[in-house]
Amino acid sequence: MAAVKIGIIKEGKVPIDRRVPLTPFQARQVKERFKDIELVVQSSDIRCFSDEDYQNEDIHVVDNVDDCDILLGVKEVPIPSLIEGKTYFFFSHTIKKQPYNQQLMRELLDKKIRMVDYETLTDQSGKRIIAFGRWAGIVGAYNGVLTYGNRYNLFHLRPAHECFDLEDLKTEYNKVKLPAIKIAITGGGRVAKGSIEVMHGMGIRKVSPAEYLTKEFDYPVFTQLNTRDYHVRKEGGEFSRHEFYKTPENYDSDFLKFAHATDLLIAAAYWDPHSPVLFKREDIVKSGFKINVIADITCDIEGSIPSTKQPSTIEDPIYDYNPSDDQVEAAFTDEGNITVMAVDNLPCELPRDASESFGNELLNNVLPELLGDDSKDVIKRATITEGGDLTDRYEYLRDYAEGKEA
Numbered sequence: 455m456a457a458v459k460i461g462i463i464k465e466g467k468v469p470i471d472r473r474v475p476l477t478p479f480q481a482r483q484v485k486e487r488f489k490d491i492e493l494v495v496q497s498s499d500i501r502c503f504s505d506e507d508y509q510n511e512d513i514h515v516v517d518n519v520d521d522c523d524i525l526l527g528v529k530e531v532p533i534p535s536l537i538e539g540k541t542y543f544f545f546s547h548t549i550k551k552q553p554y555n556q557q558l559m560r561e562l563l564d565k566k567i568r569m570v571d572y573e574t575l576t577d578q579s580g581k582r583i584i585a586f587g588r589w590a591g592i593v594g595a596y597n598g599v600l601t602y603g604n605r606y607n608l609f610h611l612r613p614a615h616e617c618f619d620l621e622d623l624k625t626e627y628n629k630v631k632l633p634a635i636k637i638a639i640t641g642g643g644r645v646a647k648g649s650i651e652v653m654h655g656m657g658i659r660k661v662s663p664a665e666y667l668t669k670e671f672d673y674p675v676f677t678q679l680n681t682r683d684y685h686v687r688k689e690g691g692e693f694s695r696h697e698f699y700k701t702p703e704n705y706d707s708d709f710l711k712f713a714h715a716t717d718l719l720i721a722a723a724y725w726d727p728h729s730p731v732l733f734k735r736e737d738i739v740k741s742g743f744k745i746n747v748i749a750d751i752t753c754d755i756e757g758s759i760p761s762t763k764q765p766s767t768i769e770d771p772i773y774d775y776n777p778s779d780d781q782v783e784a785a786f787t788d789e790g791n792i793t794v795m796a797v798d799n800l801p802c803e804l805p806r807d808a809s810e811s812f813g814n815e816l817l818n819n820v821l822p823e824l825l826g827d828d829s830k831d832v833i834k835r836a837t838i839t840e841g842g843d844l845t846d847r848y849e850y851l852r853d854y855a856e857g858k859e860a
Contacts, residue, residue, distance in 0.1 A: 458491045458825065460484070461522035464498035467529040469767055472502040472805040473586075473812070475526040475543070480813040482511040487817075488825050494519065502805035524824070526816075529799070533561050541568040543820075546838065549574060550727065551854040559839075559855045566842040574836040575820055582644075583832070584815040589801035589808040590751050591648020591722055595639070596623065597803075598720050598749025599630060599656065601772050601795045605747060605786055608632065614803040615768050623804065630656045636666060637676035638716040640732075641723030645751055646678060649722050667715055681723070684709040685730065702729035709733055714742045721750045725758040735760040738777040738792065746792055753798040765798040 462481065465471045476484065484493055494514045497505050505515045519525060520537055527544035536542075546569060548559045562569045575584050593614045603609040609629050617623040637658065639649050653660065653676045661669070666677040682693040685705045698705055707730040713719075721732070737743055738760070750762045761775035763782050774783040774791035785793060801808035823832040838848045844855060853859035 458524065459522045460491055460493045460524045460526060461516075461519035462493070462495045463519055463525050463527045463531070463535075464496045465500060465528055466532040466535050469769075469799070470500045471529045471799060471802050472500055473528045473802055474501055474503060474805075474809045475528055475816055476813040477806075477810050478503050478507040478511040478513060480810075480817055481508060481513045483817060484821065485513075488821065491825060494522065502809060530555060530558060533558060536561055536565055536567060538565040539567065541570065543570045543572060545573055546571045547573075548838065548851065548854075549848070551851065551859065556854060556857065559851065560857065562839045563842055563844070563855060567839060568837060568841075569839040570824075570833060570836045571838055572836075574838065575832060576835060577832070578830055583819040584812065585644055586801040586808050586812055587644030588648040588651075588811065589804055591645040591650075592620070592623075592652055593800040593803045594645070594722065594749050594751035594795070594797075595649035595652035595720050596626075597771060597795045597797065597800070598637075598718055598747065599632070599652070601749065601793055602632070602635070602718050602747045603630070604772075605793050613768075613771070617804070618806075620804055620807045624655060627652075627656045632656075632658070632674040634670075634672050635674050635717035636671075636715055637674065637718045637720060638666070638679055638712050639676060639720045639722055640679045640684070641721075642678070642680045643722075643724065645722040645724075649720050649751070650676075650678060663712075667711060679712065679723075684712060684732070698729075699726075702726055706730050707732055710737060710743075713737065713745050716745050717747070719745050719748045719759075721748065721752050721759055723752065725752055725754050727757070729758070731758045731760070733760070735777055735780055748792055748794050750794060750796045751800060753796045761792045761794050762796050763794075764796070766794070766796045768797055768799070768803055771795050771797050 462476060481493055494516045495508045496519050497515050497517055509515055524541045529545060531544055548555045572584055576582050596614050600611045609631055611626045611629055614623055639646055659675050661675045661677050663677050663679060663683045681698055686708045688704055688706050709732045713733055748761055750759055753765055755762060766773060772785045772793055772795050774785050774787045775794050776783050776791050828834055837845050844851055
């Protein structure tokens, strides 16, 4: 039987992404662990690891990957670059029916591509087995503190993307001298945990949600808000986590009590479009609303946070939101505005660390299933399209894929 040929593709999305699915060392590990595969790397001048780094690990660098069976990327592949009939792994950003990738979904079907989305790779309990979430949380929280410091001219940190790696980033922590502000972090997953790492690294003390609402402190503090902390049942009664994730429309947001106490919001919780929004535009203009800086790591445009009107970029990471006219303005334009950090590819700011962590999960959690018998249905559950059609699990995308629903 012919060996399976795997190619690591050059990232083509703009703005550029320097991350890789496998580092050079991990690529060599793949070849050593899985004897019946051939692995090549498409030449790239934008990766955080050079072509030479891969060649030094005895990985062939090629210009063309048309003869590969499986193609590994990170971000969405530009439509003209999609190769018919191949198996692709990347973040497709289609499972929420994202309008900006509707044509990509159409092309995946037309070109009979087997699309396996990293975001949908889960274990049998539904827990994701591969993600960049921790790194989004680390960079997002750092950027949030950086933005707060810039807004009030308290300190000036190097942008995360100017740091070589996480250890270099940590050298900036001791520059942070915050006043007695309150920081709220939403979520309990990888992203939130990454954000909390930064809070601890900066010496910011954690308090309970109850203390956060009822006490004043003479030093900066943060609290972690889980779903039950800021949602209430519409019909009263106790919060049920199972019910909330099954039928979130049964709940209302109870976040405003935290908005009245918070200076910096770090939004790190996954948001389902059926869930209530955190707060509304009209809430911002009412007296008592205190939040003036938001690091929206989730970056759901027109989603749970009304001030996130557009994504920002690594090069231009912040903008102001004017709640009086619902418009975006230049950063630090007016004291009444909310300053928003909404970079949508945060892990790319620490590409070496993020890639190494991601690659370990790909190597240990995904490739054994892909190159084995997939006995736990890991690959099957994550396959969105195959042979020109949607798989049963993703049939709900039918109208979206056929252009009937934007």
